[in-house]
Amino acid sequence: MLNDNFEHVVKDPEDATPLLECAWKFMPAGMRETIASEPIIPAVVARAKAIAAQNPDFIRCDQGQVVGIFPKKEIYYGPTAGLEELRELIARFWTLAYRLEGRPGIPADGLDKNHVAIVSGATEGLAIVMRLFAYQQNVGLMRLYWSNYRGIIRNAGGNPIVVNLFDKNDHFSPEIAERVIKTHNITSLLINFPVNPSGDVLTDAEMANLAILARRLGLIIISDEVYNYLRYEGEPQSMLGFAPERTVVVSSASKEYLIPGARVGYILSANKSFTNHWIPNLIRSSSSSPNILGQRRLIEILRPEVNDLENHRPPGFITAIKEELKRRRDLMISVLKAKGFTLAGRDKDTPSGAISVLAKLPDDIKVDDRTFVEKAMELEKFSVIPASVFGAPGCLRFGYAGMTPDVIKKLSQKLQDVLDFFRNHSVS
Numbered sequence: 001m002l003n004d005n006f007e008h009v010v011k012d013p014e015d016a017t018p019l020l021e022c023a024w025k026f027m028p029a030g031m032r033e034t035i036a037s038e039p040i041i042p043a044v045v046a047r048a049k050a051i052a053a054q055n056p057d058f059i060r061c062d063q064g065q066v067v068g069i070f071p072k073k074e075i076y077y078g079p080t081a082g083l084e085e086l087r088e089l090i091a092r093f094w095t096l097a098y099r100l101e102g103r104p105g106i107p108a109d110g111l112d113k114n115h116v117a118i119v120s121g122a123t124e125g126l127a128i129v130m131r132l133f134a135y136q137q138n139v140g141l142m143r144l145y146w147s148n149y150r151g152i153i154r155n156a157g158g159n160p161i162v163v164n165l166f167d168k169n170d171h172f173s174p175e176i177a178e179r180v181i182k183t184h185n186i187t188s189l190l191i192n193f194p195v196n197p198s199g200d201v202l203t204d205a206e207m208a209n210l211a212i213l214a215r216r217l218g219l220i221i222i223s224d225e226v227y228n229y230l231r232y233e234g235e236p237q238s239m240l241g242f243a244p245e246r247t248v249v250v251s252s253a254s255k256e257y258l259i260p261g262a263r264v265g266y267i268l269s270a271n272k273s274f275t276n277h278w279i280p281n282l283i284r285s286s287s288s289s290p291n292i293l294g295q296r297r298l299i300e301i302l303r304p305e306v307n308d309l310e311n312h313r314p315p316g317f318i319t320a321i322k323e324e325l326k327r328r329r330d331l332m333i334s335v336l337k338a339k340g341f342t343l344a345g346r347d348k349d350t351p352s353g354a355i356s357v358l359a360k361l362p363d364d365i366k367v368d369d370r371t372f373v374e375k376a377m378e379l380e381k382f383s384v385i386p387a388s389v390f391g392a393p394g395c396l397r398f399g400y401a402g403m404t405p406d407v408i409k410k411l412s413q414k415l416q417d418v419l420d421f422f423r424n425h426s427v428s
């Protein structure tokens with residue numbers, strides 16, 4: 001049963017979707033008050049700004065920041081949900097790049113700024129969303145997952161459980177998925193495609209089947225799409241286009257636009273109450289408001305990107321990034337294969353996206369991934385991430401996005417040196 005107050009926090013009756021209902025049901029009771037609150041200060045500030053812009057005699061005593069001493073050095077607080085222009089640009093980018101217009105459950109002309117809330121990186125976005133869905137719940141993670149997920153889910157009072165949704169050929173299997181989801185009493189799934197560490201994606205048919213299953217089982221899908229446009233084969237897709245009534249997308253400028261230090265991420269949903277009211281009320285007690293400088297930077301980047309898309313051209317900046325990354329990926333894969341590594345994601349030949357590949361150590365190397373990495377660093381040959389932290393023991397995650405083609409070629413000999421070390425020394 002939903003608490004009576006639910007109606008007051010749903011701004012539009014059409015927003016009473018499974019997304020809001022599940023969040024309201026699962027969140028800790030105290031959070032409902034935060035969501036329902038109508039904070040006074042931002043309301044006064046917004047009104048004061050609007051009046052002052054029209055009336056020079058109006059005196060503002062509402063300000064909670066130092067203003068006017070060194071005006072050129074000052075950086076003001078921004079709106080809790082982010083700068084409107086940025087929210088608008090992101091809504092447009094996603095509508096056009098992921099072809100969301102006219103999909104069932106998405107407004108006919110696509111998303112608008114009220115479907116977007118800016119946060120301090122996807123990490124903050126995930127932390128906030130998990131507080132809504134994970135508390136005292138079992139949250140399903142895919143077999144390969146970003147290492148931070150466990151901590152994010154636990155911090156929200158949830159229980160991360162790795163589930164296998166794939167059959168022996170590594171295809172999404174609704175039957176297997178239904179069984180494990182029911183067995184573990186999973187109420188939401190945290191998915192990530194293209195996936196860190198392996199770069200795999202779900203096919204369109206798999207996303208459609210996942211949506212059907214989620215609908216049947218009443219599941220919420222939290223879809224981490226921080227690498228979504230960095231897809232080297234096929235058209236990028238968003239889970240929002242498949243199950244809009246129960247999906248929250250979290251993404252960011254960190255990977256796709258090369259500015260992780262700017263800390264600009266965002267939460268997208270087809271539900272305006274969610275992104276325009278609930279999430280901002282939570283941001284207020286999380287980071288207060290996202291970084292203004294980073295947001296301005298992303299506005300500069302996205303304006304021409306959206307202009308390209310509106311004119312039916314691929315977005316120029318990210319397309320150039322993608323082309324270079326594809327070259328690096330191809331080179332990295334050929335170097336690794338030549339040294340006896342095998343790709344360990346779902347796609348054994350050419351993982352479709354993201355910025356790293358997952359490679360299994362050659363069969364004759366009888367050490368675990370951490371030992372291998374430790375030795376490669378001790379010999380001062382190269383660094384790489386032991387993939388047991390992503391749920392893939394015996395594998396390594398090679399991040400090629402920060403390596404020029406020349407450096408990737410040089411890695412070849414260094415890999416050989418470390419492999420030779422293990423072949424020539426028995427390690428206990």
Ligand SMILES: Cc1ncc(COP(=O)(O)O)c(C=O)c1O
Nearest residue numbers: 121122123146196226252254265
């Ligand atoms: C899958 C995934 N999600 C989220 C993040 C974090 O993104 P942000 O820098 O926007 O917090 C990362 C960073 O490595 C990631 O790999």
